[in-house]
Amino acid sequence: xxxxxxxxxxxxxxxxxxxxxxxxxxxxxxxxxxxxxxxxxxxxxxxxxxxxxxxxxxxxxxxxxxxxxxxxxxxxxxxxxxxxxxxxxxxxxxxxxxxxxxxxxxxxxxxxxxxxxxxxxxxxxxxxxxxxxxxxxxxxxxxxxxxxxxxxxxxxxxxxxxxxxxxxxxxxxxxxxxxxxxxxxxxxxxxxxxxxxxxxxxxxxxxxxxxxxxxxxxxxxxxxxxxxxxxxxxxxxxxxxxxxxxxxxxxxxxxxxxxxxxxxxxxxxxxxxxxxxxxxxxxxxxxxxxxxxxxxxxxxxxxxxxxxxxxxxxxxxxxxxxxx
Amino acid sequence: xxxxxxxxxxxxxxxxxxxxxxxxxxxxxxxxxxxxxxxxxxxxxxxxxxxxxxxxxxxxxxxxxxxxxxxxxxxxxxxxxxxxxxxxxxxxxxxxxxxxxxxxxxxxxxxxxxxxxxxxxxxxxxxxxxxxxxxxxxxxxxxxxxxxxxxxxxxxxxxxxxxxxxxxxxxxxxxxxxxxxxxxxxxxxxxxxxxxxxxxxxxxxxxxxxxxxxxxxxxxxxxxxxxxxxxxxxxxxxxxxxxxxxxxxxxxxxxxxxxxxxxxxxxxxxxxxxxxxxxxxxxxxxxxxxxxxxxxxxxxxxxxxxxxxxxxxxxxxxxxxxxx
Numbered sequence: 001x002x003x004x005x006x007x008x009x010x011x012x013x014x015x016x017x018x019x020x021x022x023x024x025x026x027x028x029x030x031x032x033x034x035x036x037x038x039x040x041x042x043x044x045x046x047x048x049x050x051x052x053x054x055x056x057x058x059x060x061x062x063x064x065x066x067x068x069x070x071x072x073x074x075x076x077x078x079x080x081x082x083x084x085x086x087x088x089x090x091x092x093x094x095x096x097x098x099x100x101x102x103x104x105x106x107x108x109x110x111x112x113x114x115x116x117x118x119x120x121x122x123x124x125x126x127x128x129x130x131x132x133x134x135x136x137x138x139x140x141x142x143x144x145x146x147x148x149x150x151x152x153x154x155x156x157x158x159x160x161x162x163x164x165x166x167x168x169x170x171x172x173x174x175x176x177x178x179x180x181x182x183x184x185x186x187x188x189x190x191x192x193x194x195x196x197x198x199x200x201x202x203x204x205x206x207x208x209x210x211x212x213x214x215x216x217x218x219x220x221x222x223x224x225x226x227x228x229x230x231x232x233x234x235x236x237x238x239x240x241x242x243x244x245x246x247x248x249x250x251x252x253x254x255x256x257x258x259x260x261x262x263x264x265x266x267x268x269x270x271x272x273x274x275x276x277x278x279x280x281x282x283x284x285x286x287x288x289x290x291x292x293x294x295x296x297x298x299x300x301x302x303x304x305x306x307x308x309x310x311x312x313x314x315x316x317x318x319x320x321x322x323x324x
Numbered sequence: 325x326x327x328x329x330x331x332x333x334x335x336x337x338x339x340x341x342x343x344x345x346x347x348x349x350x351x352x353x354x355x356x357x358x359x360x361x362x363x364x365x366x367x368x369x370x371x372x373x374x375x376x377x378x379x380x381x382x383x384x385x386x387x388x389x390x391x392x393x394x395x396x397x398x399x400x401x402x403x404x405x406x407x408x409x410x411x412x413x414x415x416x417x418x419x420x421x422x423x424x425x426x427x428x429x430x431x432x433x434x435x436x437x438x439x440x441x442x443x444x445x446x447x448x449x450x451x452x453x454x455x456x457x458x459x460x461x462x463x464x465x466x467x468x469x470x471x472x473x474x475x476x477x478x479x480x481x482x483x484x485x486x487x488x489x490x491x492x493x494x495x496x497x498x499x500x501x502x503x504x505x506x507x508x509x510x511x512x513x514x515x516x517x518x519x520x521x522x523x524x525x526x527x528x529x530x531x532x533x534x535x536x537x538x539x540x541x542x543x544x545x546x547x548x549x550x551x552x553x554x555x556x557x558x559x560x561x562x563x564x565x566x567x568x569x570x571x572x573x574x575x576x577x578x579x580x581x582x583x584x585x586x587x588x589x590x591x592x593x594x595x596x597x598x599x600x601x602x603x604x605x606x607x608x609x610x611x612x613x614x615x616x617x618x619x620x621x622x623x624x625x626x627x628x629x630x631x632x633x634x635x636x637x638x639x640x641x642x643x644x645x646x647x648x
Contacts, residue, residue, distance in 0.1 A: 033430040033461045035376040040367045040455075045360060052359040084615065084630040106357040131364075137357045291408065306408040317641050 041123065041130040042094075044302035048293075049241025051221050054099040054131050055295065055302035058112025059121035061149060062090040063267075068258055070265045079257050091255045095121050095149050096303040098248050098295055099133055100239055105219040106133070107140040109237055109248050110297055111153035111162065116197050124153045125162075138163045140219055141205070143170040144250030145231040146178040148197035150297065154205070161204040168205035169218055171226070174233030175202065175211050177271075194269075227252060227283065229276030230267075236283070246304075248295045252283050256299050260284075260307070365447070365454040366418075368626035372617075373565025375545050378423040378455050379619065379626035382436025383445035385473060386414040387579055387591075394589045395582055403581050415579045419445050419473050420627040422572050422619055423457055424563055429543040430457070431464040433561055433572050434621055435477035435486065440521050448477045449486075462487045464543055465529070467494040468574030469555040470502040472521035474621065478529070485528040492529035493542055495550070498557030499526065499535050501595075518593075551576060551607065553600030554591075560607070570628075572619045576607050580623050584608075584631070 042057025065076055066089070080087045100107040113121035128135060141163050143151050156162050177183060178198035187195055202209070212218060214226025214235060225236040230251045239246040253259045254267045263280045270276040287294050287307040295304045305317045366381025389400055390413070404411045424431040437445035452459060465487050467475050480486050501507060502522035511519055526533070536542060538550025538559060549560040554575045563570040577583045578591045587604045594600040611618050611631040619628045629641045 032428055033425055033457065035425050035427060036369060036378070036456065037376070039369055043364045045363055052361070054360070082632070101357055101359050103359060104356055132360065133357065308406070 049244040056127040058095040093298040094301040110150040113149040114152040116148040116152040145234040146198040151201040167208040171233030172211035373568040380451040382419040417622040418625040434474040437473035438476035440472040440476040469558040470522040475525040491532040495557030496535035
């Protein structure tokens, strides 16, 4: 007859059992293991030639379907079902950031929303720590654009630079647009918080900001690519090393569920919707034609993959990389 | 004129700079940040009703295309290109395991290959530690089948149970087949290591093994489902709680790249290839029809998602789960 663990314990051989528990550091071995109750920190690495890119998850955002004025309800439901996504009027999207370590320079592209948009973001400090990255070691903070879910985290709630030794790199057209007191004063009330967030985030970097154009070297191995429309200076960054290339495309896509299938469905707060659509179509075409690896701030974490055609476009998540 | 960090340091304000470095714990702030050079531990959680399931990555295996005798080279290359996978005669597959915490019982389904198949596996002890799971707290070790990449890790290299307080649960047909001295003696030489690995893994559990059938409750919330063909007693496990269901399907798929598109392409070491094909087709049909969430040991980590039809079948990885 077999004697199982609980029978063994019930048989009164408590001393031996306690010894096993102690030796294994398990505490009382009859206690149920508590559930973790939360996801692990989102950290994921890839190699782009000799450059190491680490995706870090700041959190997520639930976008209302009504933020996409051209979206048709029946088509949205069809896409949700086809993609095994929750059916309803919310579209959940990751908020991703990317650390680029060239070996010489340590850069971060976007840093999430801190608490500016509620409690579903703000994991970047914990994520950076889990990834072994000290904010004081970051040389360059690169912003794809100055929306709150991208630059909220670069500044602490006390108004200090979260990256005390870094310069801020951002396209001149974005910096000049969002940092302008006149634009803040002239903005409609619902839009003022976007300017206020950008100005609060940018202020500690006023002395070190490096305003760039749409096609220049940011650091060796990283080049800017103008992708305007979502904001005036919205910019992608091309990471290149050896034969490998990665385009960090910022907010070319806000809802992967909707916009790969329907590139013409723009989000309501594009500064120039027609230009944003043209840019999205152009980038999809380049990415598909060149089989270009892309990384996006709102693609499903880790937000890295390729674009393929077929029924509009479809995002194919990259497989987990086992070795670098 | 802006003064940037390096200019600041070069200006000789070394004392202030050293203070910043020390306060931030960054060490010398001019040193380049070392690259990590390796992937993060593979850990990922989902909730199935009130049950928490944690995928843990043991490593990966590079399967030779020649292990799939029916695979046609031009079609393999077409699939590799269409899926943005490396083109060549190797098919990289994850080796996943799944921890099931019902709140009352802590079970693990498969435990990877230890070092039995080389250095690309064996991460389970580190993965369990990173997930906060003490092997001594595991109540039940469930094996989908007794191949070395599934049960190698349940026993240490010294022949002790890696889960000292757990019973082993395995289908009677698998246990009886692999643990048989006669079957080992009668096996062709190239196949003997499979029996030797199974017997080494099973031996410390001989007194506690619970041999099950193909349709019974293993622990409350987890039920067996006979999926024979890959091995005589190959078994899936259905995790159910509330309205949620997850089928942990073991080795229904070895190469996601090939076998979703071509369910008839069996792997060479199926014990009964025709039965394995029939089982795979049956499970794909059930999963697609019922929109059943599935987890597989060789699907891309974390190995969780849904099956959809279209050009044969296609695996759709589940999106990262942000909240449990």
